[in-house]
Amino acid sequence: MKQSILKVHPNDNVLVALRDLQADEIVKYEDVLYKVTEFIPAKHKFAINTLPAGANVIMYGVLVGKTQSEIPAGGLLSTKNIKHAASGFLTGEKHLNWKQPDVSNWKDKTFNGFHRADGSVGTANYWLVIPMVFCENRNVEVLQEALVKPLGYGRKKVYETQAQQLINMVKNGVSVDEVLFTEIETGTDGEKSPKVFPNVDGIKFLTHEGGCGGIRQDSVALCGLLAGYITHPNVAGATVLSLGCQNAQVSILQEEIAKRDPNFSKPLYVIDQQKTGKESVMLEQALRQTLAGLIQANQNERKPAPLNKITIGLECGGSDGFSGISANPAIGYTSDLLVALGGSVILAEFPELCGVEQNLIDRCVDESKAERFTNLIRTYAQRAEEAGSGFDMNPSPGNIKDGLITDAIKSAGAAKKGGTSPVVDVLDYPEKVTKPGLNLLCTPGNDVESTTAEVGSGANVVLFTTGLGTPTGNPIVPVVKIATNTSLYNRMSDIMDVNTGTIIEGEETIQQAGERILDYVIKVASGEVEVAAVSHGQDDFIPWKRGVSL
Template identity: 55%
Template sequence: MHTVLKLHKNDNVIVALQNLKGGETVNYDNESYEIQHDIEAKHKFVTEDLSVGDHVTMYGVLVGKATQPIKRGAQITTFNLKHESDPYSVEKRQPAPAWTPLDVESWKSKTFNGYHRANGSVGTRNYWLVVPLVFCENRNIMIMKDAFERELGYAQPEIYRNQVRDLLAAFHSGNTEALETITLADPSSEKIKISPTHIFQNVDGIKFLTHETGCGGTNQDTDALCDLFAGMIVNPNVAGVTVLSLGCQKSQIDYLKEQILKRDPLFERPILYFDQQTYGTEHTMMSDAIRETFKGIIEINKQTRQPAPISKLTIGLKCGGSDGFSGISANPAIGHLSDIMVSLGGTTLLAEFPELCGVEQELINRCVDEAKAQKFADLMKEYSDQAAAVGATFDMNPSVGNIKDGLITDAIKSAGAAKKGGNAPVADVLNYTEQPTQGGLHLLCTPGNDVLATTGMAASSATIILFTTGLGTPTGNPVTPTVKISTNNKLAEKMPDIIDFSCGKIITGEETIEQNAESLLNWLIGLANGDYLTKAELLGQDDFIPWKRGVNL
């Protein structure tokens, strides 16, 4: 295993792959560097003496400016470096050299068994979705969730209730010593087949969403909620839908119907609407909603998985809880996987616009035409301006955990995050909840916030989300399996209950980026088949948050 790594020939920083001791000398590319002080793995040191105002370059792009002198071999930190990135514009666009698709002959015959929809899309799951048009219906949603999940076999294992039950028994018996020793059962972290206890074998789950909007906010927010639900409803993983409405809220059923047909004119899946104020009593509406939803589930259970080429997958590309290895291992690995998918004619979605800050010009250059480049530039500026208006500039994007593990500026974080997009041309640029209409790599406008981004990708038809992490996060999505990919082996070993796949062998030198990516793609075929679940699915981690534009990074 190498001790250090320089990511681009023009960089003036080097990444520590292992902990370095102050005073030791490390060699790289026929150069020797005396380390000025202890540097933890994932952090970076400079290759030359820097003065105040000097630029720091990483991944071949500007990522920061020195705020004080930095000696050769010294670490860059938030104390001596601030965010800086190059300006971008469509006027400066220089179309990228022609890209040669990868040799994917061995992948062309590979298929997965999915659920085929009338519009030609193919789902990796067959879900019934239940949504409220306004927060007033959240209670009814949760009542339906408890009833359906428990009776139909989709509820989470009762290990937590069992522990409380055991603690209660000890309390009643006066056994105070037992209160210190009663613990949870330890569930297996291995891949688990879809539960045979489901009553409906071809229904992978019933998903219930709640939120805190739909009325009392701006018209923009309430329309955006319907746009979001429309995107989730047309996702190929959704087979049928129940919509609960109070009636008087701003988010109206008619607008939702309009947005569904706008996204999928051939939409043919069953969708049920229940408006509480037209019913009168809650009891009457809930009785109808439960009965008709149950009948709908019977119908979608008649659907079966059928073979489809893997080019029918729509894959979201996301990182969260990132660390200093993210842009070296996991992000480049799923970037190569994205290039394989694009070469096959498949569709990938690169989200998180605040985490493209500093690499905008490269992406503008990679857009297939000037109109798409202009759309990307306009969306970036609009989002940046809206965020700045509420005091949330893009340079605030790195979290405490990011900084602690080596991502000192937003430009450093972004340069590594952009590696998820591989090298393929940008086929199209999508606003939040817009649908891809062709194959290829797409730039999708979402926040960097984990759940807001995964929610947005699901609403733009992602049927699988690849989520890289160096620190660990349980994030999942109600309708799209979310694969947690660790940047290092230590994390995979430490948090096996949330990590699905490790790219750590890239760091140790046991695998190349290409080998690791191909192993992941083979694993994804089994996931798309429904042969096994992601850890987030096993945990019931159904995270959903609508985006209030400009407020979140």
Template identity: 55%
Template sequence: MTNERFLRIDGRDNVLVALQDLKPGVVEADGVAIDVPQPVPQKHKFLTECLSKGDKIYMYGVPVGSANEDLPIGTMITIENVTHFADPISLDNRKKYEWQAPDVSAWEERTFQGYHRPDGKVGTANYWLFIPLVFCENRNLKAIEETLKSSLGYKKPNEYLQYAHELIGGVMEQEMPLRNRVFENVDGIKFLYHDGGCGGTRGDAETLLRLLAGYLQHPNVAGATVLSLGCQHAQVQWFQEIQEELYPQASKPVIYLEQQVIQSEEKLIKKAIADTIEQLKEANQIERKPAPLSKLVVGLECGGSDGFSGISANPAVGYASDLLVALGASTVLSEFPELNGVEQDIIDRCTADRVAEKFVDIQRAYEAQARAAGSGFDMNPSPGNIKDGLITDAIKSAGAAKKGGRAPVSDVLDYTEPVTRPGLNLLCTPGNDVESTTGLAGSGASIILFTTGLGTPTGNPLASVIKISSNTSLSERMSDIIDLDAGPITRGEKNIEQVGEEILEKIIAVASGEKTKAMDLEQNDFILWKRGVSL
């Protein structure tokens, strides 16, 4: 049930979500008068029944916590009076799952304008990529970036120079005019700065190389220049072997340069610039051409979530995901810590026993690793989450999982494994926003739908990140980072399906070359998950 003041998400729930700040007093829900003894801030929850100590709190139709003490009806739930609870999971009693796909007749003949690759994939952008195999090459990378972006017309004007000169009372010298883009069909040159490749464990180096292989073979990449020092753990030959293992059909141009073989740093940089410009001439010959929507690979991510995320933005993204799956595309739901509490639903939706078993194996191993380090999935909500009503991991997870819609789970991928199947995929990543989006792009997502309730500027070097706000206040307050607002859902002005269809139209536009806010801001976040405990 819902009105303009509060919402019951599922008929089995024993809490209501405040859609606006509620003052103490009596409210009526389903014909029951509820005395709310304290103010309830917008997005927080209050009980529709009395609970004894140990009784379960239900939200989204699943248990999300247990009462720490006897709680009267109308009590607002908090981290003091409620503890995280999630049902145990079982592979033995998987339920038969049936899914009614949404009507996609309006999009069956639609296409997007993409870059067709020799391996059959279609990119939504055409980038040249620079990859350092070790952090020692970051300085060289910086020199190359400054040179190529300025000389080839990719440099963005610095809008703060004049402001800084005014503050110090100086007169700004005339800036060199920015030149037009030399290669019209090359959307940009991207640089993957990182702190890995040497030191740490051999496992860290292997994970880095597997991730970098996914970036090099990403559908948005025309080719790459790889810089190596020479003595690091992450050797060129090892990198090539991993590419052959994960991407046997790969055939794009790659320039490999090793600093300890070339006579000087200056010669390395000049050769990297010269060889890359020659390859850019070839990459510029590739033009956008129509492609079916089934060629899309779309990541599903959230960050800076609030109490409305699971009510508006996440289910709208879930409906867009269902539309894409029905059209034969691939979607990828990440952040395994944020599936804690909804695992059984995921298990029931898996299309095969092996898929369900892989999910359970990865999830249990991840949880055990967290426990061994003195942490756990129940510690996942951040201070910002808690302040905005996500007080247990199960509450956060049940809302976060809505991004996956209701489609069956066609495959489960461990970190750095590439997407190979259409349908809804699950990818093991941590809940950390950038580590997760980095992993989504590394597995092949060319577009990432990113929902947020508090606001986060996260972007990615290769994947176009579409930012979707859960509330209109955020969209208005941080309009420079938000692409689409799902806030009208909480006001009853639009339904989930309508906003989901708007998201699909936005995906098609971005896949055809429209820039997102994160792209305009050049928010190129790239952080490797070293497989330690990161929630």
């Protein structure tokens, strides 16, 4: 029989509704009966016992809020009766007796990837066109228009056909109502043209709004991020457009590339517009050099590689009340499996670690890592408060509507993505992952900024959980969309890849789902499965300017 409620941790004083519960309904969990006093929507929480005003609210075994008024046993927790609260943290005792999961089923498995000179292995093979400054965005877009379809990377979309039908109706003088309601052919997406370079997955154009103005630290950080993409194992080489006078100088980019790959040998073409003169001369040079680079990139072919060459970025967005009990713990188990196999994982989104800092501090392998994490997260929180905000303002309206009513509730569930393995390194944006194991990376909670950063730090696959539905992708790395509930998976099937609603429905355990996801990751990394974000061309890229972004 399907379970109606769930107690996430033995010490919790709240229960989670796995379906809508009606007022006065009696539900059972582990042979104990509970009566709810009001309507409890699915994904929301209710009190196990009466909680007086000022009482601690415990979920995931940690403090997630304080009651603002009395909540009767069986009463709904809401933004009206509880407020965010989280425990303090200190650099403390380490708990590193990690019990590794059994990985015998994967120890001899490999994936087919693109081997690079620095020893890294890509899950894809792309060429990049990058501007050093926003002034060059238009030239990048001109190159994109000139190259994408002729090289076989474009696809005629069904929406173009639909738009043409509607435009023809307008030309024929139809009414507003006819445009709004007349049935038109839906059609299907057109097939891609044959690729000129079959071993190159695509040519990607990364426009941005940085590189000049602002503060110099922003430009240095941008150069570090761009260097992370250029040296990324999924990238064969790059064409870089520079105006010449911007803060983000090419020399800074070259320094950042050298930090990440001292023996950098990929083809890299840098064009300075103020030196070349006429735009036509610059663009012709860029076209010639890009095509020359693509010829070199096409010489790469997929070959077997050990699973320890996979680096997974962990992300969540459009979270709901099931995120922390289905999808996030599932990919947490996937993370533990990969770490046990010698791979790397990245847990980011520092505003969404509020309330679980002590757990992560205790898992750091040494004092220096614990101190760096403490300093980074405290500094970030302080800057948010100075700007008149704070981590407690992180949950979005969608989060709150679906039961994540305090930042600590959201964070405790979000942190489950990191599994249980030791923290081997703590990185500040946009530093590169260099150690196998669980890495903490300082980024905002913003989906695209954080995903952009994780890829810049070396993630060659991203696992992205969502309970409400979000299309976020990345230009060079497959972003696997994991639904927390079956309703979402079915409703938005065109952008979802994996369903973990099976956990909520009792069809499989967290461990079984985590194992299934690892098998899926291997197929994605080998190019056997194209995830929805890639097939839709969802190329989201937003550099973080180190301001207050929650």
